[in-house]
Amino acid sequence: MRTVLSIENLKVVGYKGGRSCPIIEGITFNLEPGRTLAVVGESGCGKSITAAAILGLLPWGFTVSDGRIVLDGQNALSLPPREWRQLRGKRIGAVFQNPLAALNPSLPIWKQVIESAQLEEALTRKTARSRALQLLERVEVPHVASRLDDYPHQFSGGMRQRVAIALALARNPALLIADEPTTALDLITQAQILNMLKRLQEEQNLAILFITHDLSLVAEYADEVFVMYAGQEVERGSVSDLFASVAHPYTHALLRSIPRLTGSRYRLIDIEGVPPSPHSYTRGCRFASRCPRVIAACSATPPPRLGNDSHEAFCHHPHRVLAP
Amino acid sequence: MASGAAIFVILLLFSWAGPFLHTASPYAIHPHLLFQEPSWQHLLGTDDLGRGMLARMMYGGRPSLGVAMIGSVIATLLGLCYGMVAGLSPSLVDKSLMRILDAILALPTLVLMIFFAAIIPLDPISLILLLGLVSWPGLARIVRNEVLAYKGRDYILAAKQYGASTWYLARTHLLRSMFPIVIVNATFTVADLILTLAGLSFLGLGIQPPQPSWGGLLGNGSNLAITGSWWLILFPGIAIFLAIMSMNMIGQGLLNRLEGR
Amino acid sequence: MISRRLAVSLLSLVFLVTIVFFMIHATPGGPAYSILGMHASPQAVAALNRQMGLNQPLSVQYAIWWAHLFEGRLGYSYIQHIAVSRLLGTYTRRTLLLDLCALALAVLSALLVGMVQGYYADRALGKIIGFAQILFYALPVFFIGILLIYIFSIRLNWLPPGGIGHHGGMSQMRHLILPAVTLALPIGAGLSRYFGHQARQEYRLDYVRTARARGFSDLYVAYRHVLRNAVRPFITMVGMMIPALFVGGVLTESVFNYPGLGWLLWRSALDQDYPTLSAITLLIGILTIAGNLAADVLNSILDVRVRYE
Numbered sequence: 072m073r074t075v076l077s078i079e080n081l082k083v084v085g086y087k088g089g090r091s092c093p094i095i096e097g098i099t100f101n102l103e104p105g106r107t108l109a110v111v112g113e114s115g116c117g118k119s120i121t122a123a124a125i126l127g128l129l130p131w132g133f134t135v136s137d138g139r140i141v142l143d144g145q146n147a148l149s150l151p152p153r154e155w156r157q158l159r160g161k162r163i164g165a166v167f168q169n170p171l172a173a174l175n176p177s178l179p180i181w182k183q184v185i186e187s188a189q190l191e192e193a194l195t196r197k198t199a200r201s202r203a204l205q206l207l208e209r210v211e212v213p214h215v216a217s218r219l220d221d222y223p224h225q226f227s228g229g230m231r232q233r234v235a236i237a238l239a240l241a242r243n244p245a246l247l248i249a250d251e252p253t254t255a256l257d258l259i260t261q262a263q264i265l266n267m268l269k270r271l272q273e274e275q276n277l278a279i280l281f282i283t284h285d286l287s288l289v290a291e292y293a294d295e296v297f298v299m300y301a302g303q304e305v306e307r308g309s310v311s312d313l314f315a316s317v318a319h320p321y322t323h324a325l326l327r328s329i330p331r332l333t334g335s336r337y338r339l340i341d342i343e344g345v346p347p348s349p350h351s352y353t354r355g356c357r358f359a360s361r362c363p364r365v366i367a368a369c370s371a372t373p374p375p376r377l378g379n380d381s382h383e384a385f386c387h388h389p390h391r392v393l394a395p
Numbered sequence: 396m397a398s399g400a401a402i403f404v405i406l407l408l409f410s411w412a413g414p415f416l417h418t419a420s421p422y423a424i425h426p427h428l429l430f431q432e433p434s435w436q437h438l439l440g441t442d443d444l445g446r447g448m449l450a451r452m453m454y455g456g457r458p459s460l461g462v463a464m465i466g467s468v469i470a471t472l473l474g475l476c477y478g479m480v481a482g483l484s485p486s487l488v489d490k491s492l493m494r495i496l497d498a499i500l501a502l503p504t505l506v507l508m509i510f511f512a513a514i515i516p517l518d519p520i521s522l523i524l525l526l527g528l529v530s531w532p533g534l535a536r537i538v539r540n541e542v543l544a545y546k547g548r549d550y551i552l553a554a555k556q557y558g559a560s561t562w563y564l565a566r567t568h569l570l571r572s573m574f575p576i577v578i579v580n581a582t583f584t585v586a587d588l589i590l591t592l593a594g595l596s597f598l599g600l601g602i603q604p605p606q607p608s609w610g611g612l613l614g615n616g617s618n619l620a621i622t623g624s625w626w627l628i629l630f631p632g633i634a635i636f637l638a639i640m641s642m643n644m645i646g647q648g649l650l651n652r653l654e655g656r
Numbered sequence: 657m658i659s660r661r662l663a664v665s666l667l668s669l670v671f672l673v674t675i676v677f678f679m680i681h682a683t684p685g686g687p688a689y690s691i692l693g694m695h696a697s698p699q700a701v702a703a704l705n706r707q708m709g710l711n712q713p714l715s716v717q718y719a720i721w722w723a724h725l726f727e728g729r730l731g732y733s734y735i736q737h738i739a740v741s742r743l744l745g746t747y748t749r750r751t752l753l754l755d756l757c758a759l760a761l762a763v764l765s766a767l768l769v770g771m772v773q774g775y776y777a778d779r780a781l782g783k784i785i786g787f788a789q790i791l792f793y794a795l796p797v798f799f800i801g802i803l804l805i806y807i808f809s810i811r812l813n814w815l816p817p818g819g820i821g822h823h824g825g826m827s828q829m830r831h832l833i834l835p836a837v838t839l840a841l842p843i844g845a846g847l848s849r850y851f852g853h854q855a856r857q858e859y860r861l862d863y864v865r866t867a868r869a870r871g872f873s874d875l876y877v878a879y880r881h882v883l884r885n886a887v888r889p890f891i892t893m894v895g896m897m898i899p900a901l902f903v904g905g906v907l908t909e910s911v912f913n914y915p916g917l918g919w920l921l922w923r924s925a926l927d928q929d930y931p932t933l934s935a936i937t938l939l940i941g942i943l944t945i946a947g948n949l950a951a952d953v954l955n956s957i958l959d960v961r962v963r964y965e
Contacts, residue, residue: 128868131778160871167869172862175881177888186880187870238870248869498667503944505903506921507675510937513925514679590796594907597798598922617802617911620810620817628806632799640794 074141075245075278076102076125076163081138083117083124085349092349094120094133095302100295104245105272107279109293111286111325115346117302118282122250125280126165127155143245160187164239168251170232174223180207180234181219187241210237211267229260236268243275250282265292286325290314298322301346301357308382316391318377318384320364356387364388396648402641406634410456421450421607433626440626443619448612452630455607460638462523462602463588469527470588471534471581478538479569482546483561493539499532508591512600522601526588534580541573579649586642593635609634658953665949672941676934677721681714725938731931740935743920748939750820751916755905757832758839763894765840766847767887771878773848774855774886785852792845797904801838801911808834818913835912839904843897850893854886861885895951899944906940 081098084091095117102108110118123129125140127147140147142162147155159165167173175183181203188194188202200219207215210233223231232252239247249268253261269292272279281293289296289310296313298306298321306319317323344361356362359369366388374385378393425445433440439448481492508529515521545551545568554564595601596610597617604611609631616627712720731740769785776782792800809817815834821827858864859882867877906918913919917940924932 126869128865156871156873158871159869163869165866165869167862167865169862173866175863175867175885177885178881187872190872190876235866238866241870494664494667497664498671501665501668501899501945501948502672502675503899503903503941505906506937506940506944509906509921509925510676510933511679513928513930513933514682593796594798598907598910598925600922600925613799613802617798617805620802620806623810625806628799628802632796632803636795636799639796640790643790643794 073144074101074103075143076280077139077141078121078125079139079141081121081124081140082136083120083129083133084136085133087132093136093302093352094349095124095299096137097303098138098299099304100297100307102246102278102280104278105276106295107272107281107293108295108297109281109283109289110297110299111283111289111322112299113284113325113346116299118284118299119250121299122165122248122280122282125248126159126163127152128159160244161242162244163246163248164242164244165248165250166232166235166239166252168254170228170235170252170255173235174231174238176223179220179222180226184234184237184241187238206237206241207234209240209271210234211263212237229256229264232256232260232264233267236264236271240271240275240277244277246278246280248280248282251284252281253288254283254285261288268292284325286322298325301352302349303357304385305358306384306386308378312382316382316393318382318389318391318393319386320362320388320390321358322384323390324363356385364390396645396652399641399644399648402637403645406456406638406641407460410453410460413453413456414450417449417453419447419450421446421454422605423447430622430624439630440624442612442615442624442627443622448626448630451607451612452609452634455609455612455631456634458519458602458606459589459593459596459609459635462519462526463585463592466523466526466530466588466592467581467584469523470529470531470584471577473527473531474534474580475538475573475577477531477535479542479565481535482539482542483565489539493536496532496535500536504529505591505594508595509598509600512595517601517603519602522592522595526592530584530588530591534577534584537576537580538573541576542569545569545572575649575653579646579653582642582646582649586639586646589635589638589642609638658956661949661952661956665945668945669942672938672945673722673725674718676937677718680930680934681717731935736929736932740932743932744917744935744939747915747917747920750914751905751909751918754832754835754839754909754914754916755901757836758843758905758908759894759897759901761836761840762844762847762897765844766851767883767890769844769848770851770855770886770890771883773852774857774859774882775874775878777852777856777859782852782856786849789845789849789852792841793849795842797838797842797907798911800841801835801908804834804838805912818911820915831914835908835914838911839901839908843900843904846900847890847893847897851886851890854889855882858882858886891954892951895947895954898947898951902940902944902947 078098078100082096083094085094098117098121100108110121112118120129120133123133124135125147129135135148138148142158147158150158174180181200184203184206185194185199189199194202203219204215207219212218212230212233218225223234226234236247236252247268252268253264256264265288268279271277281289283289286296293310295309296307297304298319300321306313306317306322313322317326347357347360353370355368355370355372356374359365362369368387372387374387377384377386377389377395379395382393384393423446425441428437428441428445429443431437431441431445433448437447437449439452441447442451477492477496481489481496484492508525511525511529515525551564551568554568592601592608593610593613596608597614599611599614602608602611604615612631613628613635616624616631619627728741736743769789773782773785776785805817808815816831817834819831821831864877864882867881868874872880902918905916906921908914909916909918910922917936920932921936921940923929924936
């Protein structure tokens with residue numbers, strides 16, 4: 072099947088005070104229509120920077136220094152900024168973590184939902200409103216007809232995230248980047264929204280890049296898992312293969328720790344410390360300083376690739392030996 | 396903040412110590428040396444009466460900076476007193492004093508200054524009093540709010556229980572804890588007063604000629620602008636600008652330090 | 657809230673009128689001398705005192721002063737040889753024209769510069785703009801004015817150095833440009849600093865990222881989303897600048913010999929034309945107080961609407 076998105080050897084560097092340091096490197100994965108790829112890791116491991124790079128919305132001071140981002144068969148990095156911009160919204164939609172701030176506080180929601188359509192064609196007020204109604208019904212906003220003129224602050228966090236999803240999907244993109252879309256929400260709302268996304272995915276054959284720190288959601292909602300640590304891949308595989316035989320100690324730690332119910336920052340409970348900052352990246356395994364299974368080789372040489380295309384890990388001393 | 400302080404110290408030295416190095420009189424008229432451009436003989440040029448601008452700038456700095464600084468001290472004392480009285484008084488008195496303050500703050504000070512300047516004799520002493528009398532209300536409000544904030548603190552309440560009198564508290568605890576914010580405000584007031592005094596002198600309603608002042612020199616230069624004597628405009632203008640800017644920089648630096656940024 | 661503000665404004669007004677009354681009475685020789693001039697004969701002074709009720713107790717005179725104000729009797733200018741009240745209309749119109757032009761210029765440039773500054777906040781351009789704002793904010797209006805006159809009138813001979821030109825049309829426009837720019841510069845610098853900060857805050861919010869992720873162009877995001885949200889607190893700030901506008905206007909009018917209220921205030925102060933001086937002081941004072949009040953009322957109305965939304 073044709074891939075919607077394929078990332079090849081992506082490297083992003085950040086500049087500060089005239090010095091540059093790598094933020095993420097060697098990121099490679101593919102995403103096919105109708106599939107969900109979960110990118111998993113702690114805060115600060117480069118998940119959101121990966122998402123921003125794909126959208127072409129890296130913050131000031133960050134640039135892609137190597138690799139390819141192939142969308143619909145063309146490398147987005149070689150497109151002029153204007154054409155890349157036109158891919159956003161049309162081919163890629165995005166929802167982010169904090170639904171409370173994701174909407175413009177001074178525009179009624181129907182105007183925001185219909186904004187991108189109105190930029191393409193002139194709509195009468197009546198058609199615009201009825202189209203906004205359809206879009207909002209698709210994301211299951213209750214009593215939507217009476218709420219078109221409401222402002223974002225009149226909605227709950229979960230409802231606002233539904234509206235944000237409606238914005239992202241307004242032009243039927245092939246790919247949705249969901250960057251921790253439910254982290255700030257309670258468990259029930261979280262499940263409702265993820266189930267709704269799953270339904271939309273089936274209806275529209277949507278590819279979803281699901282960024283999360285919560286491995287417990289991954290088993291239920293994703294097809295493939297991509298575990299990141301300190302800007303690098305540590306383990307990748309299909310959900311069934313990876314969960315059946317977790318190889319990397321970091322993935323293992325993620326699985327064992329219980330995420331807090333709400334809150335955006337999240338740390339591993341089992342393992343002391345925090346991910347290293349990009350300035351202190353070393354040649355060896357970046358997880359070595361926190362790893363319970365550390366051996367002498369870990370801090371000396373880069374970890375070798377183990378396993379095969381359906382399940383791979385980068386580790387000197389894995390929990391399980393993966394068949395090549 | 397350091398650079399602001401450095402600029403201001405240089406301006407002070409220029410005005411008070413400068414005349415010892417450059418001993419020319421600021422009043423001596425030289426009919427054969429009218430409108431000399433800046434040169435090695437006349438570093439800042441000469442004016443329409445052949446008086447050296449360097450000497451006039453030095454002597455002009457004294458009232459321009461001195462009047463503003465002393466005026467700011469007076470304003471600070473007045474503001475401190477009014478604010479303390481309001482903050483320490485019973486709520487009803489406090490409220491009425493604050494409404495009066497609101498009303499005073501709504502008055503356009505420069506307009507009133509021009510009005511007063513037309514009526515009072517314009518010598519440095521009366522200008523100091525005038526500037527001081529007009530610019531205290533801003534500080535008064537700050538002080539009053541600080542007093543209210545400190546009133547509820549534990550150590551003040553504790554001292555009250557031991558029978559400390561209100562005035563004792565005001566003297567020992569409040570004044571000490573308010574000192575930084577008062578100093579910051581006084582710094583900004585100096586900048587404001589330098590500007591106001593320069594504006595008044597520029598209009599001919601401040602320091603009176605032949606005594607030089609930066610605002611007056613600029614006013615004179617602007618009347619003579621048609622002669623193309625740029626040095627009569629540029630030097631006093633820059634001096635006023637530097638004085639205001641350096642005081643603002645000092646104030647902002649102190650404020651940042653106070654807020655722990 | 658509004659009624660309290662109204663009460664404060666009325667109190668300001670009473671203060672203003674009272675201050676002017678007592679200052680006029682504090683003038684050497686009292687108001688009669690100030691009206692008739694220093695060289696008036698004692699007989700003339702006595703006659704005027706009787707006529708104006710100046711031989712009455714101070715409290716009665718104070719009441720008379722108020723009564724005259726309500727009747728619009730502001731005295732007679734012995735310098736301009738005209739009743740003061742008849743002077744004011746033309747001068748007020750000119751001042752309002754200049755101040756409104758300057759305010760419009762300041763607000764528009766503040767919006768433009770502030771948006772650019774917000775967008776480029778972390779880059780060199782944003783920092784350069786920030787530096788320029790501090791610079792212009794510390795430059796006294798009278799210095800800016802005279803510099804502009806020197807450059808554009810005397811050296812380049814592009815624009816008139818002052819005055820007002822013929823009524824209406826190009827000439828008046830050309831005479832307005834330099835004073836309006838002079839007055840707008842420091843006010844625009846202050847406003848744009850504030851608005852730039854506001855725009856920067858908005859640019860950091862997530863909805864901007866949402867809009868960008870939908871493929872909207874930077875320009876569209878700027879005017880449709882960021883501007884809209886950053887402008888609301890900015891309106892408050894514009895209101896707070898109104899007194900600064902009147903005060904800056906006094907100096908600007910004097911520098912450019914632009915015959916508005918500020919210029920007249922200056923001239924009558926120099927000429928010790930006390931009837932005109934006190935009338936103008938009262939009028940500019942009232943305008944400032946009214947400007948303050950209008951800004952506050954506008955704010956509280958906007959505020960209510962925000963809360964209601």
